[in-house]
Amino acid sequence: MKELTRKGFLAGGLALLAAGAARAQKGPMLAYADGLKEGWWIGGWAKQTPAVPLEDQKPVEITMAAWNVFTFQTWQKLNGADFKTLTLLVHGGPKGKQEFTLRLRLGEKAYESQVTLKGLKGKWARYDVPFKDLKIKDGQFDTIELRNASAETLEPFYVNYVILQ
Template sequence: MSNMNRRLFTAAFAAMAFAGPVFAQETAPAAPQPMVIYDDVLAPGWNNWSWAKTTLSTDIGSDVKPISMQSEPWQALFLQHAPFSTAGYTKLTFYVNGGPTGGQTISVKALIGDKPVDPGYTIRLNANTWNVVEVPLADLGAVNQTISGLWWQAQGQPVSTWYITVIQLE
């Protein structure tokens, strides 16, 4: 062993000796991959159980194929799934566009035990503009819960056509 290699070996050995015992470090569990709910089409396992006028994969003359919705008061876009745990997820994200008129007030709700969790998270849509919405699951009462779907519900007035796409849990 050359003098140079011996010095490097001795220095490395000394550093380990004075550093104390080496223990395996705990690592935080990996966050789950985003759960895609809708991106031009419904993801497998998700169903459209809406009781508002909805159209999936709407052709709006671009590469985006959103869900379009219009409704009477209290009707909703309802995306249903067999019950699953939200453990590891912290927020629901999606893109919305208020269509030509905008101004619609929509309440977003998670369903636990097939019942919506009130009061929900209220959003107001902008006309002809795509906006990303990030809803903390804590605001939906859905942190570490077993949910069976999500609602986007019109409030006390009719809702003109609006669009939603790229819906996922993160």
């Protein structure tokens, strides 16, 4: 986890996108960056508001009641072998301390491996999650799932710049 400003993230992350555009269509791929990208939609049953102004960004605001799920979904089956890292920015809002899991799914089939992420009080944190930690290997997926795995409601938090690379 790295604390990061938008300017620093854009300088590094978008340079990777530009480099990837010259390669085959195997990524990088944006799911969300100041709004949903073409071919992606939001699912789950957590309360969410896309493109909420926060500092100089427009993240999706997420409020999860106990056991809630929030997803970024696409209509296409993506190959895990085409990507090495899933990157996203998380802001904990004024209170922070949110803890939720990240995992991948193909339809209703969820991969068992998950990674825990945390919202930091009043600041952005960059998470670079290696696909090997999600144990998808050569499997396919179409959903990025964030889950509140507790009986407690989480304070609102924000997610932006969801990039598969």
